[in-house]
Amino acid sequence: MSRLPVVAIVGRPNVGKSTLFNALTRTRDALVADIPGVTRDRIYGRATLGEQPAILIDTGGLEEAADEVMAGAQQQTRLAVEEADVVIFVTDARAGVTPDDLEISRWLRSCDKPLYLAVNKTDGLSEAQAMADASELGFESMTLMAASHRRGVERLAREVAEGLPAHEPEAPAAEGSIQLALIGRPNAGKSTLLNRLVGEERALATPIAGTTRDPIHADVERDGLKLHLVDTAGIRRRRGSHEGIERFSTIKALQAIEQAQVVVLLVDASDGVTEQDARLAGHVIDAGRALIVVLNKWDSISEDERHKVLVAMAERMNFASFAPVVTTSALHGSGLGELTDAIDHVFKAANQDLSTPALTRTLRKAVEAHAPAGSKRGTPKLRYAHSGGTFPTRIVIHGNRTAHVQEQYRRYLINCLRRQFDLTGIPVRLIFKDSDNPYAGRKNKLTPRQLQKRKRLKNLGRRKKSRK
Known part of the structure; x- marks a missing residue:
């Protein structure tokens, strides 16, 4: 199974990047407003371009930075382009080609990535005039569209799908094994759980969030169940996470979800159920993978706190109410039997x-x-x-x-x-x-x-x- 290709959407502020992201992912994950600069951090989503699934990245607008916040947003955009296999460059037909557009196009060409020009907001304009204006950017082909009305969006998706790179398949797991991915926020206990299931210190586990950088693979047989485990780096909110070594963690975790059959979402019960946990569950459901929610560090909280966690989970993750919930303490090994039973049950149910x-x-x-x-x-x-x-x-x-x-x-x-x-x-x-x-x-x-x-x-x- 090959990894998902990555597509970044870039351009000046307020040209319709987030609107295009929402149209391609068929979600409302990206905040859309008429105010420039609403998107500051990278936003990830799963889309089907043509018939090819891909990971989409919505980015902040590229322009001269007026303050540290804007400078950070532009750095996030540059990191997104580095992560991407393909780049969609969005311009505003009503504003015409600006000096910033010319500067961005020159920079994108220097990145040596496959580029696609999407000329947005063409509704009510002459197509011939829009094409003539956009030709100043020097692209051989372009797609005229109105993302807010979905006009031209499917045509752009098909064109991008044709240019997506082919990737070599990942190394196959042991025959007959259940493909299992461990995901969650940093320091939720994924590496500790992996070590418990394997029975040895396969992954470095420390109280410091973000210890795991790259996915760790392990084959294990437990209670008669053959598992091919993948421990992924913790997916944190992008704000404040600018280290170059961390920038691939989200992509690799999303690709691990795609390659898995069963996904175990670890939630740190001592921190409670967060919006990020709910977003991760949404990624699993979008990928169509079996989902198990594990409330880890259950032994570290009181009865009253446990009740609050369960209530918060019912409210924040009501869309995933079909997923079984297992309480564990990966550090002490409690709840592992219930977890393997749940993995076996959902895998058989899916098959x-x-x-x-x-x-x-x-x-x-x-x-x-x-x-x-x-x-x-x-x-x-x-x-x-x-x-x-x-x-x-x-x-x-x-x-x-x-x-x-x-x-x-x-x-x-x-x-x-x-x-x-x-x-x-x-x-x-x-x-x-x-x-x-x-x-x-x-x-x-x-x-x-x-x-x-x-x-x-x-x-x-x-x-x-x-x-x-």
């Missing part, structure tokens, strides 16, 4: 045979109990379902007018499927397809009697017109 008859019966029971809501364009008819693959678990549902199935009803169907097949810890993706109409495009062949009747009706219509 179970979801037969077409069983899925279809579950679908029909769900529709009988609660039919999908109708609209002016008609009511969706859901007929049968079948498996579409694992990691991510995909279920394909066929019917008519499936494009009108509401998001709330999709969640209802996922919950029905999860209960029926015990899909604990498994993100489920529904793919709706309209059944082909066998008579589409075919003309009915009229019988001689029908032809005669049609001729009589036409003659009757002509006589009525002539009388008027």
Whole structure:
């Protein structure tokens, strides 16, 4: 399995970089406003460009730094370009080509990275004029778009996908092993847990946050379960993290998620559940990998604090309520049996045979109990379902007018499927397809009697017109 390619989005402030990031990742992770300089730190997301998955980086605007904060934001952008395999350079068609655009384009060419020019905010403008203005930058090809309306976004995604580099596959794990990634914030106890599972000091574990720099791989068999473990560097908030040696940790952790089958998210119970923990869980769900949440250092907090942690988790990570929660103390080895049981359970759940008859019966029971809501364009008819693959678990549902199935009803169907097949810890993706109409495009062949009747009706219509 090859690592995900990395794509950085750069440009001046307020040209629409964050809007493009949100459009490509289909999220609202990047803050968007009409005020220049809103984005200061690198923001990472997962996108599918064409049919190629990739990691996207949204960056702060490049311009002359007015203070230390802006200087730090520009340094973050330069680090993002160094991390990237491909760069999308975004300009503002309404502002035209500015001296800053020319300076940025010269710098990007010196970085020796594949470049794609995206001319944004072209809505309401002459395409010929926009292309003529942008040609001053000297790019052989460009994409005109309006990211806020998604016009031209898919075309840009396809063009970038064609230029993404091919990567050599990672070294394969032991045959029959479960691919398991350990992720979490710095100092959550990932390396300590790895050492406990392996039974030796494979990873350096210290109280100092950020000790682990590169992913550490280990094969282990525990309780009859073969695991290929990957301990990743802690993913911290980008603000204040400017060390050059740390700048690849987020990329490598996201790539480890992509290569895993089961992901264990370690949460430091003594710190509580944070927004960053929730964001990491979101990355796992986006990648379609099985998720287990481990509340580590459980022995270091009181009963009252434990209750608060569980309440905070229910609130901050309600979108991942399907994931099993295990409490551990990696330092003392408590809870490891429950963890290996959870890993075994979610892996078997993800790999179970979801037969077409069983899925279809579950679908029909769900529709009988609660039919999908109708609209002016008609009511969706859901007929049968079948498996579409694992990691991510995909279920394909066929019917008519499936494009009108509401998001709330999709969640209802996922919950029905999860209960029926015990899909604990498994993100489920529904793919709706309209059944082909066998008579589409075919003309009915009229019988001689029908032809005669049609001729009589036409003659009757002509006589009525002539009388008027």
